Amino acid sequence: MHKNFKGVDKTVFGRGSFDQLGDILAPRRTGDDPYMVFVVDAYFKGKPLAGRLPAEANDRVYFISVEEHEPTTDQIDTLRDEILAQQGLPAGVIGIGGGSIMDIAKALSLMLTNEGSSTQYQGLNLIKKPGVYHVGVPTISGTGAEVSMTAVLTGPVKKLGLKCEWTVFDQLVLDPDLIASVPRDWWFYTGMDTFIHCIESENGHFNNAYSHAYAEQSLALCRQVFTVGQNPETDEKLMVASLMGGLSLTYSEVGVCHALSYGLSKILGTRHCYANCLIMNHLEDYYPEGVAEFKQLAALHQINLPQGLSAEWDDDTITKMAHVSYNLPHMWHHAIGEDWEQHITIDGLKDLFRRL
Template identity: 65%
Template sequence: MHKNFKNIDKIVYGKGAFNQIDDILAPKRDENDKFMVFIVDKYFEGKKLADRIPAHDGDMVFFEDIDQYEPTTDQVDRLRDQILAEKGLPSGIIGIGGGSIMDIAKALSLMVTNEGSSQLYQGLNLVKKAGIYHMGVPTVAGTGAECSMTAVLTGPVKKLGLKCDWTVFNQAVLDPELLATVDTNQWFYTGMDCYIHCIEAESGLYFNAYSKAYGDQALALCREVYLGDNAGQNLENDEKLMIASLFGGLSLTYSEVGACHAISYGLSKILGTRHGFANCLAFYHLEEFYGDAVGEFKEMIKKHNVDLPQGLSKEWSEETIDAMVEVSYNLPHMWNHAIGLDWEEKWTREDIKKIFKRL
């Protein structure tokens, strides 16, 4: 059966689009218990952007620290319990930050209407009730979280997304001026998440014309940003990268990620490695899956003087590597795409372990 996926209801794009948030939220403020919740990357606390957040009296603003780890089920559960206990059911959830903040906002919009821990809903179409209105305002570009139907969370057992039609944002606000504060390493690693999404989408079982149309354009924009005559961090490239992120996410929606993300999830779950960085660590060593794209990726690393560490596995115990292998192996949808529906006959835990030992 073909996918019948839900896209973002509304998108506003352009320099200064952030200033429209208050007007966009106004018609929603009378819903539920008549207050908004802003989930904001802690990086912006005390900075100029924090002063621009259009919070009204009675709204709740949380500056969430995601610098050292991926968003967790415990984090979402804590926020949900505090909001419901103190104020009731919000009119809406607004996420302002990178992919992790986007995922927290998406998950939180579902969990305020669903009982129990968010651990119960890690998987496809496990959410029982529709969530509430939610808006995504990305301040980095590359993850595609602004348009995906997945809110990726790390739980005690697994790293996996809450994935259903209700996860998708009702509104995305894409303002390329917000990317100006991104440091060089984050700009590279997050942008590479988009590049890798597109390469993975086209390198497996589920690739199709719909995915190709968005993916080709996203890859062209990534190549301009990272390898073009005007390569580097500037407003023109920020505009391109923001659209590349959106298109890369849409390409992925109708295809799938593969071996790189499976390895990346093992790194993130066991070591707490940030997602974009983990993807880069893995992709560097996956020529058997991605061919010439790995060479192009290495060219981008060299051009932007990115110091991607090597030899990390020398410091890992066998127990640590085995734990990462187990996380990666138990992502069959990714291996289906990368290797085929008979992947378990062709691919073993030992094969995955060999990849980790290259890192």
């Protein structure tokens, strides 16, 4: 069975395009109480961007911190219940922030129309009803969450996305001005998420001409960005590279780095893009050329990733991480092949974590 995925319906790109958001939302404000829910990274609270939100009197604005942990199923369920209890079903959800905020907005849109806990929908095509209209406005580039059909959530048992065609945003607003203030280290970590997406997409069994075309162009843009540095021109290129990298993995798959990253994030709460960088630094066995280039770019930007982290982890912690990573068969199938279970073991994964 070939993949048949839905794309984002509409995308506006360009400097200053954020100011069109109010006009984009206006036709959706229909009915007796056509209110919108804005989910905004808490980083922007009290900053100029917060004052530019096209929020009307009855809209709800949530400033959500993603510094402490990535989105959780409990967080989404609680937010959904509060919104429905106080004002009923909104006309739309707008996510403004990085990958975690994108995932919160996508998941919230779905859970506003689907009953029960989001834990029961972690997986492929488990959602029963389409969500409400939702818009993504990325303020940091690299995760590809703006175009992916997955809203990744950490639950009590697993870290796994709500994945279906209804997860995909109805509208994107890609304004390169919004990513200009990203700190240099996180600019690198999130940008390298795109780079890693493409390396893994290309080096696996599900790679195809369609996914390759996006990965090839995304990698070309990444190289232009990271051999130069952060400036207005490279901000535009990174924003497009992120989108193309996300499309590449959608039509292919991610691999070893992301599987291990899920284990690190689920058990220790390590933020996704940073976890990917920590792990990619030690995967020469799987992606020799990609890891060599990754290390060159890290050195160029004076990014010093810590070593010896595993010395602080006991065997029980490492075993838990290995089990989370092992239980992602779609990633291992892509990276290793149909017979991946003959090559990937819990003990082998524990050895990989001990490299960190």
